[in-house]
Amino acid sequence: MATSARRRRTGLAAWGFALPFTLLFAVFLLVPVASSLYMAFTDMRGADLRTPWAVNFVGFANFAEALTDPKFQQAAGNTLYFVGVAMPLTLALALLLAVLLNSGLVWFRSVFRVGFYAPVVTSIVAVAVVWRFLLQPDFGLVNSALGAVGVDGPRWLTDETWAMPALIVMATWRNVGYSMVILLAGLQGIPRDVYEASAIDGAGPVRQFRSVTVPLLRPTILFCAVITGIGYLQFFEEPFVMTQGGPLGATNSVAYEIFNQFGFGHYGLSAAMSYVLFVAIVILSYLQFRLLRTEK
Amino acid sequence: MAPTTAPATAPARPDARRRTPRAILLNVALLLGLAASIGPLVWMVVSSVKPEGEIRQFPPTLLPADPTWSNYTELFAQLSFPRYFLNSVVVALIVTVGSVLFSAMVGYALAKLDFPGRRTLFALVMGTLMVPGMVTFVPLFVLVANLGLVNTYAALVLPFLAAPFGVFLMRQFMLDIPDELLDAARVDGAGEFRTFFRIVLPQAKPALATLGILTFLGSWNNFLWPLVAVQSADRYTLPVALALYSTGQNTVQYGLLVAGATVIVLPILVVFLALQRHIVQGISTTGLK
Numbered sequence: 001m002a003t004s005a006r007r008r009r010t011g012l013a014a015w016g017f018a019l020p021f022t023l024l025f026a027v028f029l030l031v032p033v034a035s036s037l038y039m040a041f042t043d044m045r046g047a048d049l050r051t052p053w054a055v056n057f058v059g060f061a062n063f064a065e066a067l068t069d070p071k072f073q074q075a076a077g078n079t080l081y082f083v084g085v086a087m088p089l090t091l092a093l094a095l096l097l098a099v100l101l102n103s104g105l106v107w108f109r110s111v112f113r114v115g116f117y118a119p120v121v122t123s124i125v126a127v128a129v130v131w132r133f134l135l136q137p138d139f140g141l142v143n144s145a146l147g148a149v150g151v152d153g154p155r156w157l158t159d160e161t162w163a164m165p166a167l168i169v170m171a172t173w174r175n176v177g178y179s180m181v182i183l184l185a186g187l188q189g190i191p192r193d194v195y196e197a198s199a200i201d202g203a204g205p206v207r208q209f210r211s212v213t214v215p216l217l218r219p220t221i222l223f224c225a226v227i228t229g230i231g232y233l234q235f236f237e238e239p240f241v242m243t244q245g246g247p248l249g250a251t252n253s254v255a256y257e258i259f260n261q262f263g264f265g266h267y268g269l270s271a272a273m274s275y276v277l278f279v280a281i282v283i284l285s286y287l288q289f290r291l292l293r294t295e296k
Numbered sequence: 297m298a299p300t301t302a303p304a305t306a307p308a309r310p311d312a313r314r315r316t317p318r319a320i321l322l323n324v325a326l327l328l329g330l331a332a333s334i335g336p337l338v339w340m341v342v343s344s345v346k347p348e349g350e351i352r353q354f355p356p357t358l359l360p361a362d363p364t365w366s367n368y369t370e371l372f373a374q375l376s377f378p379r380y381f382l383n384s385v386v387v388a389l390i391v392t393v394g395s396v397l398f399s400a401m402v403g404y405a406l407a408k409l410d411f412p413g414r415r416t417l418f419a420l421v422m423g424t425l426m427v428p429g430m431v432t433f434v435p436l437f438v439l440v441a442n443l444g445l446v447n448t449y450a451a452l453v454l455p456f457l458a459a460p461f462g463v464f465l466m467r468q469f470m471l472d473i474p475d476e477l478l479d480a481a482r483v484d485g486a487g488e489f490r491t492f493f494r495i496v497l498p499q500a501k502p503a504l505a506t507l508g509i510l511t512f513l514g515s516w517n518n519f520l521w522p523l524v525a526v527q528s529a530d531r532y533t534l535p536v537a538l539a540l541y542s543t544g545q546n547t548v549q550y551g552l553l554v555a556g557a558t559v560i561v562l563p564i565l566v567v568f569l570a571l572q573r574h575i576v577q578g579i580s581t582t583g584l585k
Binding site: 010133 | 318463492
């Protein structure tokens, strides 16, 4: 049968294409995903590194330890604070910029677009270092500027109250351009005549924004919210470089705590914590889908 | 696309509309926003050529009074930044070429070829699309340690050669390649591999470019995994070296820090400015798909 021989040949060729990826994917992604679930239920430590199978099953003990640990609770609270403020802030600012850039009143649209997007391509570590310098209390640019208008700026990163807002501002600064660009593309996909029709019906700019732009842009806003939320839930480089989680744990994040427990050799505990984070990511994405999905 | 008929509410002279007081106010506000957006990056570059004494001066000088390369010479002579730079470049290039090629290959197979296991493979790719590195780095470290790869370039490269997002992107793009084109090549006697390299890859250039840029950026800026996988300084990538230097010293030299940050950020910014049209276009389309 010529066709079945041909099919076999195509199948072989297809697996030839798929093989390099599939091998690496299985070894370096599927195995770790599966074994992180295994590790989360064991008492694995750094000393067991070479004998990962010679460990004890401890049931949910790691999860119980994580959830009752005041440090983890604080980190979880900090993470919610960070996501809860930074995500709406980022999206609102991105939407505002996108609408303004799309308004046809702007002089150099592509210059603005590039300028607002530029921070997105930067390394978080590098810009966290730069922001540490900007926020330096005695000679940093931020407090110098505040001083020039008579305000005595706080000692940002070593102040329990101000450290987290500083990280939130920095994260928003770095990420707003990403959502802005995607929202702008979404806005350009809305047909002009929808606006014209609503203008004929007497809708002003604010009414148009609420009744035309936001509903038609919902899927795009949802996409931006999910991507931004997933990124923010894992915030790690910012506290690592800028505050080491301080002062007094005020900027410690779940991701940073996972990394620290790994550093202490508590592999099982660390894996359990990362599962808690993963579940939080899934829940947040689900909630956003519920909130923002298009009613149909 | 130009509209065939002029929209009813569109102004006859857009330039006049852009000079109304409202438009001027809007543009001034946006310019202030732009200053906030690129200001920190400009300040980074400007400060990197100030001597440490001038950096610690209050109030700060806007332009360097006494420009100097000393921060860079110290960075390169004493902190072996050339080595870290080379590590970052080599790792990012290998990861980019390898993962884009593998993604294109498997993306093509998933989109255009029928083979046993195709559905399962695609389901696994989709299922792991959203699994963050934060969840897998501990078991990945255990695995890499047992493979004897800790502190090697292989550890920095191999886990990133299999990129589910890249596969997804390439598959979506390959779906749009017309079957007639592939059939024509096959009728002409071209084998599957020849068809792929001669017909499919050239067709996929825009997607390859977008994915390549995103992959390079991701690898260049990657921090958590190189921090975990590499322990000796000669294998550090730039972000690891800068982060550990910035947190490891008792008295930080801000001049060195901003110069180090500039070394990481400026090459990327230059490339971004050169390719910005493609990058922004690519980002918008990946976001909308």
